[in-house]
Amino acid sequence: MTVESSSADPALTDPDLYSVVFENERVRVLRYQDRPGDRTTVHRHPDSVMVTLSPIRRRLSSEGKVAEVELAAGQVRWLDAQRHAGENIGDTDSDVVFIELKEPPDSGTVDDGVRPLGPA
Template sequence: MTADPRSYRVVLENERVRVLEYRSRPGFGVCGQGMHSHPDRVTVALSPVKVKLTGADGRTVVRDIPSGHVFFARAETHSTENVGGAGTRIYIIELKDHDGKPA
């Protein structure tokens, strides 16, 4: 994954997971800038998030995610944009395979 290091920090990393904390402002990527990829992961919304997601196929959807919402997602390539009126904060827990590589 490529992301602006000013928008995230590594909270924890070991042989099984990498936990990233992302902060974004309105108009910026929620979990990275531009089209990027994630391995299988669990996302925890630490604040409300209104996000526009664009998949690798070009399809776009807008989602309102409440604070405290937790969800699992399979590996994917997408772009995201904070389309809400406030900053956001999320944790992404990236799952690694048994060899310590992204799953």
């Protein structure tokens, strides 16, 4: 699995709302910030971990399905790979971090003696 094709990459479809804050060969981290009433165009997320930095209330739609999501600040949730459009239906700004997963490295173990200890 790779991160998105450029046509569905939220950092490209909605650059005013999504920004890439970190990327390497294993993950990409996006920051999402919007205001009440803001909407995204259809985009795709790979398997991801979502961290809410603020409370969020959103309406997500995809292929005729609609879901409303409400989460408090500080929530951490798994997000299966999906394609959707979203809308902030709350009365507060949204602030969310997405940690998008990429393929694991082809070789090596966690403690292979080569990788640095601690954050890199």
